[in-house]
Amino acid sequence: MLRPRGVVIDQELSSTAAPLPAADVSTSASEAQIIAECRAGNTAAWDSLFDKYYATVARFVFQLSGDFSHEDTEEICQETFLSVVRNLSSFQGRSSFQTWLLRIAANKAMDYREKTRAAKRGGNAVHISIDAGRTDDEPPIDPPSGNPSPDSLLHTAETYQLVRESLDHLGEPCREIIELRYFRRVKLR
Numbered sequence: 001m002l003r004p005r006g007v008v009i010d011q012e013l014s015s016t017a018a019p020l021p022a023a024d025v026s027t028s029a030s031e032a033q034i035i036a037e038c039r040a041g042n043t044a045a046w047d048s049l050f051d052k053y054y055a056t057v058a059r060f061v062f063q064l065s066g067d068f069s070h071e072d073t074e075e076i077c078q079e080t081f082l083s084v085v086r087n088l089s090s091f092q093g094r095s096s097f098q099t100w101l102l103r104i105a106a107n108k109a110m111d112y113r114e115k116t117r118a119a120k121r122g123g124n125a126v127h128i129s130i131d132a133g134r135t136d137d138e139p140p141i142d143p144p145s146g147n148p149s150p151d152s153l154l155h156t157a158e159t160y161q162l163v164r165e166s167l168d169h170l171g172e173p174c175r176e177i178i179e180l181r182y183f184r185r186v187k188l189r
Helices: 031-039 043-064 070-090 097-120 150-168 172-183
Strands: none
Touching: 031 043, 031 070, 031 097, 043 070, 043 097, 070 097, 150 172
């Protein structure tokens, strides 16, 4: 629940308005005043706007997805406020500024999530064919290898490990016969 600044809520007492400290008078300027000063190019107003809403936007973004780390949240907040700086002139006041700001944050969070998913899939990588610009009568640049594939090497290693473990469970005479016949290729008579 959002509370206006200076309102003290106590379990035993009813809500009472405490006077604002003198240092808070500049930060308690109305939303409309801050926005008007930002539009006029007042850098102190931009600082005030940032200070007033940054924590709210960060909490909102962090709660949108459990996948967002602290660094992701920071990046999304930066993109959100950069968008606000660029597009404040389009804010028409039909909703509260915070509603408009959080909609931008939600959009930036969705964009960020899609960008990271695309990056995981290789979506932002430029794919260039090694055969580009090659004519049909030229041999391929990268001919197929005659070596076994990584999958077949892994399968062979796993099979060898299973056979080795099985042999270790056999008695000495049986193990020796199998090792000589199948591993050392000795012909037994």
